[in-house]
Amino acid sequence: xxxxxxLFVRHAAGCVMCALFDTAKVQQSALRxxxxxxxxxxxxxxxxxxxxxxxxxxxxxxxxxxxxxxxxAVLRTARTPAQAGTLSRYDGATPCPSAPxxxxxxxxxxxxxxLDTVACFSCRAASPSAAESGNVHEAREPRRCTNRSxxxxxxxxxxxxxxxxxxxxxxxxxxxxxxxxxxxxxxxAPSSATLPLRLFLxxxxxxxxxxxxxxxxxxxxxxxxxxxxxxTTSEASSASQSGALLRxxxxxxxxxxxxxxxxxxxxxxxFFPPDAGRWGSDDGFGGxxxxxxxxxxxxxxxxxxxxxxxxxxxxLFQSALKHLRGCDLMIVRRLAxxxxxxxxSDGGGAAGGGL
Amino acid sequence: MNVNLGDPAVERYAHDAALLLYVSVRVAALAxxxxxxxxxxxxxxxxxxxxxxxxxxxxxxxxxxxxxxxxDEIETSGRGGARNRGGDDPSARIGDFVDGQRLFLxxxxxxxxxxxxxxxxxRPTAGASRPRRRWTSAW
Numbered sequence: 001x002x003x004x005x006x007l008f009v010r011h012a013a014g015c016v017m018c019a020l021f022d023t024a025k026v027q028q029s030a031l032r033x034x035x036x037x038x039x040x041x042x043x044x045x046x047x048x049x050x051x052x053x054x055x056x057x058x059x060x061x062x063x064x065x066x067x068x069x070x071x072x073a074v075l076r077t078a079r080t081p082a083q084a085g086t087l088s089r090y091d092g093a094t095p096c097p098s099a100p101x102x103x104x105x106x107x108x109x110x111x112x113x114x115l116d117t118v119a120c121f122s123c124r125a126a127s128p129s130a131a132e133s134g135n136v137h138e139a140r141e142p143r144r145c146t147n148r149s150x151x152x153x154x155x156x157x158x159x160x161x162x163x164x165x166x167x168x169x170x171x172x173x174x175x176x177x178x179x180x181x182x183x184x185x186x187x188x189a190p191s192s193a194t195l196p197l198r199l200f201l202x203x204x205x206x207x208x209x210x211x212x213x214x215x216x217x218x219x220x221x222x223x224x225x226x227x228x229x230x231x232t233t234s235e236a237s238s239a240s241q242s243g244a245l246l247r248x249x250x251x252x253x254x255x256x257x258x259x260x261x262x263x264x265x266x267x268x269x270x271f272f273p274p275d276a277g278r279w280g281s282d283d284g285f286g287g288x289x290x291x292x293x294x295x296x297x298x299x300x301x302x303x304x305x306x307x308x309x310x311x312x313x314x315x316l317f318q319s320a321l322k323h324l325r326g327c328d329l330m331i332v333r334r335l336a337x338x339x340x341x342x343x344x345s346d347g348g349g350a351a352g353g354g355l
Numbered sequence: 356m357n358v359n360l361g362d363p364a365v366e367r368y369a370h371d372a373a374l375l376l377y378v379s380v381r382v383a384a385l386a387x388x389x390x391x392x393x394x395x396x397x398x399x400x401x402x403x404x405x406x407x408x409x410x411x412x413x414x415x416x417x418x419x420x421x422x423x424x425x426x427d428e429i430e431t432s433g434r435g436g437a438r439n440r441g442g443d444d445p446s447a448r449i450g451d452f453v454d455g456q457r458l459f460l461x462x463x464x465x466x467x468x469x470x471x472x473x474x475x476x477x478r479p480t481a482g483a484s485r486p487r488r489r490w491t492s493a494w
Binding site: 162167258268269298300301302303304305306307308309310311312313314316318319321 | 361366367368369370373376377378380381385400401408414415418419421422435445446449451452453454459460463464467
């Protein structure tokens with residue numbers, strides 16, 4: 001294993017990252033000065049033992065193992081237009097995104113991450129909390145920013161020369177809450193992946209923002225869920241509607257907290273490999289094989305995993321139901337299977353979405 | 356689960372549970388990536404409890420073995436085999452075959468049980484430490 005040096009060569013931009021100081025060096029002289037500085041030596045000594053083995057200052061720094069010669073070689077070489085273009089995107093003078101859905105720069109390896117930064121895309125300021133952001137907005141003079149729609153975004157800190165700036169990363173962006181969900185008249189329907197996550201999951205605002213369990217506890221078949229997707233059983237509650245386990249399991253709020261977009265969900269859990277077929281290829285979003293292409297499905301390991309899981313779970317459920325039907329109902333109620341909650345007064349205590 | 360549910364409703368539950376299991380196995384696999392891969396991919400995933408991560412890994416391992424066996428079996432038996440619920444869809448037949456493998460069923464059953472008791476702590480773990488000094492910066 002290579003020794004830890006605190007340096008990482010970012011070939012895409014033709015620069016050198018220092019994981020210990022969250023900084024990028026683009027010139028040989030700057031790198032030399034940085035490496036000779038006492039602060040870098042002290043930080044490097046603190047991050048490694050005498051044998052230059054990483055003591056683990058943080059997980060992000062484990063890849064910072066570039067040698068001085070490698071770094072010098074990169075900075076000595078003239079940058080290609082692609083490298084220069086990539087590097088320019090991280091210049092502090094570059095116009096920053098003006099909206100959560102606008103183009104963001106990609107995350108840089110080795111730089112520390114702040115996942116809970118509150119950002120105002122109107123005045124382009126970042127704060128560690130909403131309260132702090134509120135204070136800044138109130139105090140900023142001479143012109144106050146009147147925007148109060150702040151977003152929790154991940155940011156990275158980058159020091160360049162004497163300036164420190166925070167930039168929001170491309171991933172885990174919050175979908176725009178003001179984006180229209182209705183296509184214009186005559187326009188083709190948008191891909192579901194472009195919808196806000198809340199609508200993509202079919203959850204109500206309460207499910208996502210108000211923590212779904214509370215909403216499910218309220219009971220009633222019309223409080224959430226999409227029309228036409230309610231079970232016809234008389235005991236149907238919001239938790240036992242379509243989605244069942246997916247509803248009782250807090251996927252919606254977890255994905256929301258992680259700032260996954262609908263597109264991210266599709267990208268991560270798509271059954272079929274991209275560019276394997278026509279599905280979704282028209283709109284440019286993560287395409288895949290046509291669902292009717294049984295040969296493509298039969299050779300896709302992800303689809304086979306799902307098929308096997310579905311078959312296995314079906315057998316398990318049938319077996320469990322067979323045993324359950326043989327039990328006395330009073331025993332079933334005492335088992336408190338799934339969503340049975342004694343505080344429900346509607347007599348539907350045995351109903352629920354759990355197991 | 357409502358004991359008054361009919362078989363079609365149970366199939367619906369099974370479909371949802373299979374989706375849950377599938378997503379969990381995928382999440383466990385994605386969470387096992389290195390920091391470099393995660394940054395290159397650009398997305399992070401929630402962390403499952405260690406027991407469920409272990410079980411998800413077992414499910415993934417067993418499905419790989421079982422699918423290979425199933426593919427060989429189906430190719431050997433041809434379309435006229437005993438298990439032909441899926442008709443011309445080989446994936447349904449492979450799914451049925453894998454379902455019969457005890458080594459696959461056991462971790463699936465345990466993982467399903469574990470997921471029903473899973474609790475997420477959505478607080479971010481990376482970069483969670485906040486500086487003592489107030490910081491606010493325009494970008």
